[in-house]
Amino acid sequence: MRPRASEEQLTSAGAQREDAPRPVTVALVGSPNVGKSSVFNPLTGLSQHVGNWPGKTVEHKIGLWRGRGRTMRIVDLPGTYSLTANSVEEQVTRDYLLQERPDVVVVIVNAANLERTLYLVAEALELPLPIVVGLNMMDVAEREGVHVEPAVLEAALGVPVVPMVASRGEGLEELMTAVEGVLDGAYPYNPRHPEFGPDLEVLVAEIDRHLPPDDLEPYPRRWLALKLLEGDREVADLLRARLDSFRWAALDALLRQHEDAVLAIASARYEWIGRMVRAAIRRPKAGAISLTERLDRWATHPYVGPAILAALMGSIFWLVYRLSQPLVDLLDGGVGLAADLVRTQLAGAPAWVGGLVADGILGGVGTVLTLLPLLAFFFAALAFLEDVGYLARGAFVADRLMHRMGLHGKSFLPLFLGFGCNVPAVLGTRILESRRDRLLTTLLIPLVPCAGRMAVLVFITGALFGDRGPLVTLGVLAFALGTVGLVGALLSRVLFPGESPSFIMELPLYHLPNWRTILLHTWRRVLDFVVRAGTVILLLSTAIWTLAAVPGNGIEQSYLASLGRLLAPLGGLMGLDWRMMVALLASVVAKEQALATMAILIVGTEGSLATILPQLLSPAAGLAFLIVQMLFIPCVGTITAIVQETRSWRWAAVSLAYQAGLSFGLGIIVYQAARLLGLGV
Amino acid sequence: MISPQMEEYMEAIVRLEERGEPVTTTTLAQECQVAAPTVTEMLRHLSEHGLISYEPRREPSLTPAGRALASTVLRRHRLWERFLHDVLGLEWDKLHDHACELEHATSPELERLLARALGDHTTCPHGSAIPPEGGYTAPTRLVPLTDLHPSWTGRIVSIHDEDRQFLGAEGAEAIAPGAIVRAEEGAQPGQPLAFIVGGRRQLLPEDVASRITARVLPAEEAGEGDDAIPLSALAPGETGIIRGFSAGRGMVSRCLALGFTPGTAVEMVQNAGRGPVIVLVRDTRVALGRGEAQKVMVVRRGGTHASAR
Incomplete structure (x- = not known):
């Protein structure tokens, strides 16, 4: 339980020397949906630095505020x-709060949802840290017919309460003034601590008696006792380590006996909150039907809801492609020009140098660059849906479907994004709370056919099956989606048995989007991707290019081709020769590469791929190839995204291994079955 | 918070109970050497703090919380008497008064050191038993049904799955987490035990009863013998009052933080009979999966909406 993040890592400038005075640190906390980022963003602007908490997949944002001659x-x-x-x-x-001890903690609460968001304030008041409450979304509250008196709340809590409409920039100055007031001692800071009533206090004292007598820094004793009673596993582990086994057994027995003290503690906190807010809230317009209520009648309707979700998703895809395609083409053309330039510049050098730079490295750069517009628009769309409050409704509507795969509604969005591109889909798993859901969804996403694979599918069915092409396309798609469902149901039982996903989610009030928040979020995510995934994708695609180019004499003689020949016996079981296996391997760079590779390997001087393909593949082999390519190991971009999101190569390896096995296995079954049905040559 | 004076009264109540005397305003007035109206005033005060349940003209009774407090004070009193007598050699007639002063200023730690210093004495110098450490009825005590005293009311917290099968469909429905249970008097060794669960009599073999856990309810909650139903059983427009959860720690903790605390009203907003539901709790709309909604136990609140069903 020692600080996982050293001071150095947490210092944005990284230049704080020991002799320099430690800058004042203000921590910003709040429940989801209180508009915390609309407070953080304008305060820090572009000075913010985004990373991950060491060893965690949780975003860590830090920034500097400058004003009135101070920097915080x-x-x-x-x-x-x-x-x-x-x-x-x-x-x-x-x-962070306990170990790093920020100088002031700003707790943002939602005025339209005061009772529930004050719960965190009640908890924070147990910590030995000065608190300032930011009473945000005053405008939303007024619209909902809730009138809050900040001064009354301030008098009740004994800590500064600053009314804010952060989305319009109102109250930010006042918030920082309040922070300074607490720091300088100008504010008569006199916090009221939540009272628990005699029965709980007796119990807390009793638990305290069982704690080690010595200092438990940085943890306040009372806080430890409360968290033990609330069943906090991490605190329990901490004390198990600090106590001898006999004393721990006594404490553990006591905790077991009071297993449901957790209910009493939460109830007591809410009762206390109730007393704090009673005087501060007025509801003159009780009974009016709110905007949220009206919209939700449709958005969560059992039949209309799914239609709205489908329509929204459809238009997002359409928009994203319409908007990003010109950019992608532009970038692609740019990279092509650059490659030509490099070739002429390096004309004097050995051929492989020009090839490596022009095709290998610049090809990799191209992969990363052409992903960016797509990513940016998807991130923006997701951030938009989340910001206006729709995301939770979509999850609600999709919950039943997802439940069959051992997931809950929230996983629907990243999975659905996978139809566009698997990369933003994997990065989008960040919206899921539990690690289990994140992992399971991440493992399923590569099975969702992305646009690249759809292109290959449509092309090959067109070439092989003529008029019946669209029908076969639909069949293969249905097969792939059925596999997603089955694999989900299976993986959730095998990898995560017994853990049922718990789906409890707040449906926030709808509100107008805050473009600044959405744009900043998108910008940060894209930047993050370029910095961390960009180089890996570049390296991997260069490596695969090298495999295809070395030792020279074209791709037929390359190591990649040797690998394809090595896999030929396996391909034989599916009616595929080594060239088709090489095409599959090449699809790891990017799924649509399969076609380009086939063209190089198969097409000689005459004819086109579409005319030659039917001579090479029987319908049975064609079906097998399509099935395998739909479910084959993820592309370099997706693999990198998996590594980035799970913070380990292990899950990327799991994904590679199971998808290789699954795709080949199903390919063989489909081929053999199709042959039995007379679809062979 | 709790004043020394309040502690004195609590102590006096257990003392009377211990001697088998009735606890009335009169006896309490004698025990505490004050006038009867003062006692009435104090009893009301104690009741407000949840330490006793008290209605005028009825015998006050200790809540589990009150009993916990009272027996702790009594334990400290008698430990001090031991110490003053054995270690300091104080005269008999002065023991009680000094102990009365000291008991209110004793921290849990001091109490423990005192007990250790004295060795394991089980009685005070007057021969009365020293209540054991922690040996009180705690506010949130869990007991097996076999230990449920006939005067107590319990709420079933957990039951083993194998036993659920043994109970059969009808029994399993009644004896479910959240149900209110009372034990019948006159249990015979070797005979099945009789319980009143949700208003109906149920016979349970001793071994099955020993594996069912119940929470002993404080007196003020025990009066409501109504049946808890899962939240998922509420129709749209109906309101339920949360009673508890039949779920794991993680889910309970999440529910609590979102405001689903026992006693809170929850209005069902949308429930299609399958799939997730939407409820309104503390002015917030919350979506719950069907499985989660089945684990939140509520009591249906009669109202204009409910009667329309």
């Missing part, structure tokens, strides 16, 4: 409902 470090902690370590986000937030 502002740390944006992940959105959490409580400080019990139920999720990585909660763990990160509370570890």
Whole structure:
């Protein structure tokens, strides 16, 4: 439980020397849907630095605020409902607060949802840290007919309460003034701590008696006792390590006896909150039907809801492709020009040097670059849906379908994105809370046919099956999607048995999008991808290019071709010769590469791929090839994304291994079955 | 918070109970050497703090929380008497008064050191038993059904799956987490035990009963003998009051943070009979998977909406 992040890592400039005074640090916390990023973004602007918490897949954002002759470090902690370590986000937030001890903690609450968002304030008040409450979304509250009196709330809580409409930039100055007031001691800071009533206090004292008598820094004793009673596993582990086995057994027995004290504690906190807010809230317009209620009648309707979801997703795809295609073409052309330039410049050098730079490296750059517009638009679309509040509704509508695969509704969005491109889909798993859901969804996404594979599918069915092409296309698609479902159902039972996904999700109030937040978010995600995934994709595609070019004399003589010949016996079981196996291997660079490779290997001087293909592949072999290529190992970009999101090569390896096995296995079955049905040559 | 004076009264109540005397305003007034109206005032005060349940003209009774507090104070009192007598050699007639002063200023740690220093004495110098450490009825105590005293009311917390099968469909429906249970008096060794569950009599073999856990309810909650149903059983427009959860730690903790605390009203907004549901809790719309909604136990609240069903 020592700090996982050293001071050095957490310092944005990285230039803080020991003798320099530590800059004042302000931590920003809040539940999801309180508009925390619309506070953080304008305060820090582009000075913010985004990374991951060491060893965690949780975003870590830090930035500098400058004003009135001061500079403060502002740390944006992940959105959490409580400080019990139920999720990585909660763990990160509370570890930071306790171990790094920021100078001031700003808790953002939602005025339209005061009771629930004050829960985090009730928890934060147990910590020995000064608190300032940012009462955000005052405008939304007014619209919902809720009138909040900040001054009354401030008097009740004994800590500064600043009314804000952060999306319009209102209240930010006042918030920082309040922070300064607390820092300088100008504000009569006198916080009220949540009271728990006599029965719980007796119990807390009793638990305290069982704690080690010595100092438990950085943890306050009372906080430890409460978290033990709340069943916090991490705190329990901490104390198990600090106590001898006999004393731990006594404490453990006591905790077991009071297993449902957790209910009493949460109830007591909410009762306390109730007393705090009663005087501060007025609801003159009770009974009015809100905008959210009206929209939700359709958005979550059992029949209309799915239609809306499908229509939204469809138009997002259409928009993304319409908007990104010109950019992709432009970038592609640019890379092509650059490659030509390099070839002429390097005309004097050995042929392989020009090839390596022009095709290998620039080809890799091209892969990364052409992904960017697509990624940017998908990220923006996802951020938009999340910001206006629709994301949760989509998850609700898709929940039943996803449940069959051992997932819940939220996984639908990343999976669906996979139809466009698997890369943003994998990166989109970040919206899922539990590690289990993230992993399972990540393993399923590469099975979803992306646009590249769709291109190959449509081309080959057209060439092989003529008029019946569209029918076969649909059949193969249905087969692939059925496989996604079956594999999901299977993996959830094999890899994560017994863990049923828990689907409890707040449906936030709808509100107008905050473009600044969406754009900043998109910008950061794209930048993040370029910095961390870009180089890996570049290296991998260069490596595969090298395999296809070395030792020279064209791709037929290359190591890649040798590898294809090595796999020929396996291909034989599916009616595929070594050239088709090489095409499959080449598809790992990018799925649509399969066609280009086939063209190089198969087409000589005459005819086109479409005319030659039927002579080479029987319908049975063609079907087998299509099935394999739909389910084959992910492309370089997706592999890199998996590594980036799971923070390990292990799950990428699992993905490679199971998809190779699955695709070949199904390919063989389909080929043999089709032959029995008389579809062979 | 709790004043020394309040602690004195709590102690006095257990003392009377211990001697088998009725706990009335009169006896309490004698025990505490005050006038009866003062006692009435104090009883109301204690009741407000959840330490006793008390209605005028009825015998006050300790809540589990109150009993916990009272027996801790009594334990400290008698430990001090032991110490003052054995170690300091204080005269008999002065023991009680000094102990009365000291008991309120004793921290849990001091209490433990005191007990250790004295060795394991089980009685005070007057011969009364020293309540054991932690040996009280705690606020949120879990007991097997076999230990459920006939005067207590419990809420079933957990039951083993194998036993559920043994109970059969009808029994399993009644004896489910969230159900209110009372034990019948006059149990015979070797005979099945009789319980009133959800208003109906159920016979359970001793070994099965020993594997069912119930929470002993504080007196103020025990009066409501109504049946808990899963949240998923509410129709749109109906409201339920949360009673508890039949779920694992992680889910309970998440529910609590989102405001699903026992006693809170939840309105069903959308429930298609299958798939996830939407509820309104503390002014927030929350979507729950069907499985999750089945694990939140509520009591249906009669209202204009419910009667329309």
